[in-house]
Structures are given as C-alpha cells and as structure tokens.
Amino acid sequence: MTIEMSCKVENLKSDQKVSWLKGLDYTVISDDHDVRTHYLTDNERYFIVGDESQGEYNLQIRMVSYQTAEFDSGLYHCAVFYDDPNILHAIIRSAFARLNVYVVPRVMYPQCTVDDVNATDTSEVMEGEAVTLSCQSDAGYPTVSMSWENGNSSTILTESVTVQDDKASVEYTWIPNENDDGAFFICSIYHMAFDCREESERNRSALSGLLKSGDVHQHGNHQYL
The missing domain is CATH 2.60.40.10 (Immunoglobulins)
Incomplete structure (x- = not known):
C-alpha cells in the first residue's frame, strides 16, 4: 500500500525550505525533496514527490504493511523554515494530519x-x-x-x-x-x-x-x- 499526503507552498523564497515533520516532538523527516537518512534505517519507503517548480512537496510512504503500521501511524505536518541551521523556528506550519494505519484480518479468519x-x-x-x-x-x-x-x-x-x-x-x-x-x-x-x-x-x-x-x-x- 502507498499513502500520499500533500503539501503545496506558494512564493517560496530561495533562502527557505520545506520540511515534513512527525509527532508532537517535531521529528524532521525531510528537507525539500530530500528525506533525512537518520530518520529511518529503511528510508527507501519515504519519498517527497511532486513538481517542485509548482511548490509541491508531497510526502509519499510506500510499502505500508502490518510490519510498518505502528511506525507509520501518527501526526504529520509540513512547514516552511529558513535554510539556516541557526534559525530553528518555522515561518509557517500546516495543520496536523493524523495517519491511522489499520490492518484488518483477512476474510478467511477466524x-x-x-x-x-x-x-x-x-x-x-x-x-x-x-x-x-x-x-x-x-x-x-x-x-x-x-x-x-x-x-x-x-x-x-x-x-x-x-x-x-x-x-x-x-x-x-x-x-x-x-x-x-x-x-x-x-x-x-x-x-x-x-x-x-x-x-x-x-x-x-x-x-x-x-x-x-x-x-x-x-x-x-x-x-x-
């Protein structure tokens, strides 16, 4: 299963970047179209897709399964930051989106x-x-x-x-x-x-x-x- 959450930013300036974050501790998943390698040992499932020239920074999670359901579930949002490691506060944030991954027993059971x-x-x-x-x-x-x-x-x-x-x-x-x-x-x-x-x-x-x-x-x- 593949899940995609959209984020579109207009009038992004050259000294700004778009990031996806997870949870109330604001764990950073990505910077622009690059997924942070420290976020996942298996970061091949997380991608930022869309037309960057149109301000599209959509988070795509691939191969969602029983094994990944607990990890993938949670609160997500995207935000705009200054592209400066010394400036940590966001310029603007989206609303939170809650992702609940349900894995339902197959109809052959019980x-x-x-x-x-x-x-x-x-x-x-x-x-x-x-x-x-x-x-x-x-x-x-x-x-x-x-x-x-x-x-x-x-x-x-x-x-x-x-x-x-x-x-x-x-x-x-x-x-x-x-x-x-x-x-x-x-x-x-x-x-x-x-x-x-x-x-x-x-x-x-x-x-x-x-x-x-x-x-x-x-x-x-x-x-x-």
Whole structure:
C-alpha cells in the first residue's frame, strides 16, 4: 500500500525550505525533496514527490504493511523554515494530519480447531476428557479482540488473546459432561476498522454439537458441526 499526503507552498523564497515533520516532538523527516537518512534505517519507503517548480512537496510512504503500521501511524505536518541551521523556528506550519494505519484480518479468519484438529473435520469429543477449543486470526493492527462464547447462554467464556508474530489466538479448555451434548460455541473477532456490528458478525466462526457426530454444514462464515 502507498499513502500520499500533500503539501503545496506558494512564493517560496530561495533562502527557505520545506520540511515534513512527525509527532508532537517535531521529528524532521525531510528537507525539500530530500528525506533525512537518520530518520529511518529503511528510508527507501519515504519519498517527497511532486513538481517542485509548482511548490509541491508531497510526502509519499510506500510499502505500508502490518510490519510498518505502528511506525507509520501518527501526526504529520509540513512547514516552511529558513535554510539556516541557526534559525530553528518555522515561518509557517500546516495543520496536523493524523495517519491511522489499520490492518484488518483477512476474510478467511477466524479459523477454529478442536484439540488442534480443524473444526470442520471434528464432530465429537469424549465426555469427561479435557477439550481445547482454539481460534486463530490475523493479528491485524491495532490488534484484534477475540472471544469464545457459549452460544446457548451468550456467556463470554474467555477474551484472553495471545499474539505471536502476525497471528492472534484465543483458547478455551473445559471438561464436557452429558449436559454439553449439542453444545454451541462461537469464536468472534472484532477490529476497530469494522464500521458496524454486521462487519463483526461477518468475521466469526462457530462450533456446535461437539458431542455429536454428524455432517458439517456451512452458512456464510459460520461453521456448524
């Protein structure tokens, strides 16, 4: 993904320069069309583009991804300075622009397993033996929230999310008894980039009938056993 923020300056004088800055500490990213090498070890992603003769000093950030999302997010603005290292105050500053980079889990998630076996391949468990329900998703940025829910009582069983590398997971372990025959469990993921409840509902998987054998039926992104 490439992001571009515009900055246009009119009547720039020869003893003045345009800089992009980030954050409330005013970390300087660039001077005119040159990105400061000390700003990034990987400054190949940051470029100043546009027609300098037209006063265009647009900040372009390339290859924005899960790995760079936290670093790239933040407050940005451009400013005009005197091209003199002894004069530090800006002549004029633009308004701040807040860049929020959201990395949303792919639609294939969440994915559920029962004792490390794909939920769609498992139809029964043994009474009295511990069972672990696992649910995995892309971690996203900011990190997703996840939960296991008892679908019969709408009781939240756990919301303890573990993140490793770029994946997030939530597990629930319990010992089923005869009252759990036909039990219905739901794993849900929620992300702040989802703009409505329906979007959250679209990204959920379900396990049911864990003590019964039977065919697997799918409806949307729900998985029924």
